[in-house]
Amino acid sequence: MTLDYILKGGTVVEPHQVTVSDIAVKDGKIVQIASEILAEGVPAVELEGKIILPGAIDAHVHFNEPGNVEWEGIETGSRMLAAGGATLYFDMPLNSNPPTIDVPSLELKEQLSVEKSAIDYRFWGGLVPENISELESLAERGVIGFKAFISNSGFEPFKSVDNLALLNGMKEISRLGKILALHAESDEMTELLASQKIANGQLEPKDYCESRPIIAEVEAVQRALAYAEVTGCALHFVHISSPEAVHIINGAKERGLNVTLETCAHYLIFNDEDFEEHGVHAKCAPPLRAKSVQQEMIDLVAEGKIDFITSDHSPCSPELKDLTKRNFFEAWGGINGGQFTLLSVLEVAKEKELPLTVVAKLTAEAPASRFDIEGKGRIEVGYDADFAIIEESPYLVAKETIFSKHKDSLYENHKFPYKIVATYCKGKQVFAASADLSHSK
Numbered sequence: 001m002t003l004d005y006i007l008k009g010g011t012v013v014e015p016h017q018v019t020v021s022d023i024a025v026k027d028g029k030i031v032q033i034a035s036e037i038l039a040e041g042v043p044a045v046e047l048e049g050k051i052i053l054p055g056a057i058d059a060h061v062h063f064n065e066p067g068n069v070e071w072e073g074i075e076t077g078s079r080m081l082a083a084g085g086a087t088l089y090f091d092m093p094l095n096s097n098p099p100t101i102d103v104p105s106l107e108l109k110e111q112l113s114v115e116k117s118a119i120d121y122r123f124w125g126g127l128v129p130e131n132i133s134e135l136e137s138l139a140e141r142g143v144i145g146f147k148a149f150i151s152n153s154g155f156e157p158f159k160s161v162d163n164l165a166l167l168n169g170m171k172e173i174s175r176l177g178k179i180l181a182l183h184a185e186s187d188e189m190t191e192l193l194a195s196q197k198i199a200n201g202q203l204e205p206k207d208y209c210e211s212r213p214i215i216a217e218v219e220a221v222q223r224a225l226a227y228a229e230v231t232g233c234a235l236h237f238v239h240i241s242s243p244e245a246v247h248i249i250n251g252a253k254e255r256g257l258n259v260t261l262e263t264c265a266h267y268l269i270f271n272d273e274d275f276e277e278h279g280v281h282a283k284c285a286p287p288l289r290a291k292s293v294q295q296e297m298i299d300l301v302a303e304g305k306i307d308f309i310t311s312d313h314s315p316c317s318p319e320l321k322d323l324t325k326r327n328f329f330e331a332w333g334g335i336n337g338g339q340f341t342l343l344s345v346l347e348v349a350k351e352k353e354l355p356l357t358v359v360a361k362l363t364a365e366a367p368a369s370r371f372d373i374e375g376k377g378r379i380e381v382g383y384d385a386d387f388a389i390i391e392e393s394p395y396l397v398a399k400e401t402i403f404s405k406h407k408d409s410l411y412e413n414h415k416f417p418y419k420i421v422a423t424y425c426k427g428k429q430v431f432a433a434s435a436d437l438s439h440s441k
């Protein structure tokens with residue numbers, strides 16, 4: 001067997017151990033992992049002192065193509081993820097337009113992604129009030145699950161489901177053996193609180209945060225879990241922002257419900273004090289929480305209470321964040337941060353002294369196993385040669401190294417303790433921070 005190349009002497013993060021090893025790659029797959037692999041005439045990449053993690057899997061991004069490519073797009077979005085060590089993403093059914101709520105809209109997205117994506121991808125389908133009859137054909141076409149909103153989606157073409165539509169949708173998704181991902185915030189509570197704030201002319205970031213309190217997340221989570229008991233539908237809660245919700249979801253898991261949760265990197269790295277520096281670029285829903293809540297969420301990651309970490313990368317055109325044209329409540333809520341999930345988890349791991357195997361689990365192995373993605377998420381013989389190559393050295397985020405379409409980001413000026421030096425997807429180098437790490441076969 002002629003190998004394509006060998007990654008030499010890196011610190012390799014396998015599922016249950018970290019070793020200094022060589023990795024042999026052939027036809028986009030890992031074919032051997034050993035302390036020393038000798039093969040004459042095979043190109044070698046020297047990675048002594050570098051960490052090799054499985055390519056990260058981001059289960060929650062919004063690339064908004066087709067329809068809203070001026071917000072991000074598949075090409076820029078996938079290159080950005082590659083620069084962040086990711087090799088696979090699951091694109092949300094909104095804010096592309098048409099949203100992915102039937103087979104033609106899914107096919108359109110598939111065609112565009114084949115042409116444009118730098119790394120691997122899967123798609124979420126949408127559950128909206130009028131598309132229950134479409135769910136089966138979407139499942140057959142391979143969506144990894146369905147996404148629904150029980151709060152306002154903020155995107156007109158993607159309607160949120162009322163309680164009855166949610167129950168009916170969950171019954172059908174359960175029948176199809178799929179997972180429903182939910183944005184869980186009580187629409188009634190957030191509507192009421194926001195309208196009071198706006199009527200009083202209270203339009204500061206702090207007011208926005210107070211209009212989306214933790215109790216709104218808790219109520220929606222409890223309601224959805226009750227519906228899961230009734231329908232048998234498997235649930236995945238996206239962007240959980242509060243320890244209270246984490247505890248409730250873990251309690252349901254212990255009772256035997258098929259349920260998982262993610263939090264996002266920004267809830268671990270930032271808090272509501274960051275509005276001062278970043279203003280509207282720190283706006284998201286649920287909002288950034290108090291510093292004490294951030295610390296509790298970090299502790300819960302360390303305790304293994306959070307299944308995996310995503311970015312919820314959801315940028316927009318600069319115009320939609322322009323506070324000279326709209327108030328803080330009206331501005332787009334979404335974080336431009338898909339490039340920084342793996343680095344954020346590494347930062348948390350360093351702070352809490354977590355092993356690198358935990359980083360691999362939170363960023364790759366757990367999402368792959370939750371969504372049955374074969375051959376991905378682990379550094380193991382037979383798996384895809386998907387790698388994030390990391391160096392332990394400070395990396396200050398600056399506009400020049402932000403790869404998303406727009407450069408305004410909450411992460412600007414954040415200093416990470418690690419940096420991504422290269423990324424490989426199915427054996428192919430899809431990112432290199434400097435020329436000395438690029439190699440040709």
Ligand SMILES: [Zn+2]
Binds near residue numbers: 060
């Ligand atoms: Zn999202």
